[in-house]
Amino acid sequence: MAWMNQTLVTEFFVKGFSETPHLQPLFFVFFLSLYTVALSGNILIFVTISFNSTLHTPMYFFLVNLAVVDILCTSTILPKLLGNMVGRKTISYEGCMTQLYFFTWSLGAELLLFTAMAYDRYVAICRPLHYSTMMSKRVCMLLAAGVWSISILNTSINSSLMFQLSFCHSNVVNHFFCEIPALLKLSCSPTYLNETMAFTADVFLAVGNFMITMLSYACIISSILKIHTTEGKKRAFSTCSSHLIVVSMYYSTVIYTYIRPSSSSGSSMDNGKVVAVLYTAISPTLNPLNYTLCNKDFKTALNKMFPFNK
Template structure:
């Protein structure tokens, strides 16, 4: 089946957002700006945390992992998107499957990381006296390893199932990158197993992790409300408010995209939603976490002072 697949389709045509020349220029500038900010912001967070011993805590350990995931996501999608805007809008069959693999990997890893970060904030606020034990270096490494392993197993399953499909109706992908929903639309063989696995993964990775995260924050808010001083409440809430903003934006768009059957997909609308979790969220993550965090600001100043010498 895979041989037949590659015989029928050797490359895909990526439709993108618009074929109007003036809009192409606008979109190029927009996505180049998003990629530049996302890449520089996440690399800066990685460097800042790595070179500041004061930031070598569980919260920032997970933030480094999040920065790595965001770089993986944007570098998988945006460079090819920018290339397609200035040249022929095609991607090889192998390139499309590789893009699907790395994007789905980063998507699953990000969702799992959000849960790990929510658990870290839950322990820090609800069990502060046991924080060093419950979030020891070994526990953090175990959680991070689980995030990467589970996400790579997930993407391996989806990519292998996609490679078993036959694409013969059309090679025009009505999207700006190779994602599961638009590719399933092009298959001329049954996609029931693919849809079932995508739905199952979304229930587990998105809905399941979202519920765990919300439960963690319910406990966190309950603990914050028990703090007697207003200043104490503000300080406690500031440690988790940034994470809550990012989580709410990310989960809502991912659940919207993957929780539905393929027959109900509106690919034109889904393009706009996909921009949020492929481009906007990775760009905003460094800004949200740094602008609202005094410790990271101090670390950034030290990095800038070091490179100015």
Template sequence: FSLPMAWMNQTLVTEFFVQGFSEAPHLRFLFFFLFLSLYTVALSGNILIFVTISFNSTLHTPMYFFLVNLAVVDVLCTSTILPKLLENMMGRKTISFAGCMAQLYFFTWSLGAELLLFTAMAYDRYVAICHPLHYSTMMSKKVCLLLSTGVWSISILNTSINSSLMFRLSFCHSNVVNHFFCEIPPLLKLSCTPTYLNETMAFTADVFLAVGNFIITMLSYACIISSILKIRTTEGKKRAFSTCSSHLIVVSMYYSTVIYTYIRPSSSYSLDKDKIVSVIYTSVAPTLNPLIYTLRNKEVKAGLKKVFSFFKR
């Protein structure tokens, strides 16, 4: 009895050596402080949003329901990537094969869920502004649960397929990951077996999840802006445009970086540049989301005061 050659080759790699974000020794503590700060703000901000919305019945509306889902996704994303990155900066640069695949699975899961949630949130705002009289029907509790179930189910299906395809590869050339975490592009670079199927799946998923959802989101906001322009008061227009512009900046930044990373063939990857791009959707966006979507909101501020006053008792 003999094992298939691909499996034999794959089992040669029991752990990966992750190069990290920067190999410059004099920048190590600076980057450690930077990523520790990002993780602390992202974790505390998203947990605070989750608690505030969950314990305030006045915030139990479709918009805040999706924001709770976004907070969960952001905690999942940052907790999958940043603790291991901080450990890497402290000197432990290895990760087991199983740990690497787990990191890939949970990161890809959170990535897909975030893209889909942006679309669900854009649809919610579209209904609220363009069809306010039908909002309670079009965004009923049942519809929100269906949208949420779809977001998590599709993202789980996507990451399950991509992760399963990664297990079919053999890693026998090198175990050095030129990145700061286990992501699809740098891992494909290490494979000594054909990666065409993996690249095709990653490309297809990116077209569907990133490009497709980005187009839907932009169309939703085109309709929203058209409706805003019909508002008579200047103050009303400014308030609505302020909300839209903040959302569009984050969405555009997030989508553009994901599309840039995943929609190219592996031969064109520039992993050193990709590290900087990856920071945006793994660290910066999850940190900014609570600040942009909720902490500037008067209703959320009122909810936060209730939460703080409760803990002061």
């Protein structure tokens, strides 16, 4: 009957990055800046592409989906983080599980979207004569439906397993948001199934998709090297270099976090916080810049909507 003496957790205390008071304003300004840039940049991408028919192509279709995912991710994590910095560092049990659900959803969707975008670049460069059929509107819609459906299935399974756990040892989350590895450390229930599912999802969504993406880019680079003109090679590399940089950073950080969900050392958790910033805040902030800063078509469409040179 020992379980009767356990006090079930109804809210969690989120430690954040630092408990040193004089560092809180710096962290607040840092994350507020990231959230402002990420939100405005991704909304700008969504609006510009949606209202410009010249950008209604497969590449920009997936960019719109990516913008939606990044808005979902940052809006799930950063507003609550900012609120905790100026108020009580707590989140209710229900709020924590909701944050976990939407973050895991956006995480899975982003990983799958990167693979879909790599496939689009593969077809564009390696199979240009078949691009219109291999990347038709129907194919793009099916790929997007697959991305959202698989990511929803993944987060539903992991969230359901998390709901079955009891949290009674501690309510102190050694992180800045509710993430699977951090919450598993607080459970007084067996977590083997949760850890197995988190590991399996990471192998499939991160490692598996990363390998597919790298295979696509191996084929792309091979095709680019066969191009005779320097200008042609430069143009081909420019269409995929930004995507490759983003993918490499994102996959490596996610794999680092989820491939070892049972790690419990304090230094490992502190490192995990820094790594988590990359895929919850930095990546959504940089994505609009990486994909649109050097894109002439996007800048032309943006200038039509907001003529800066009047």
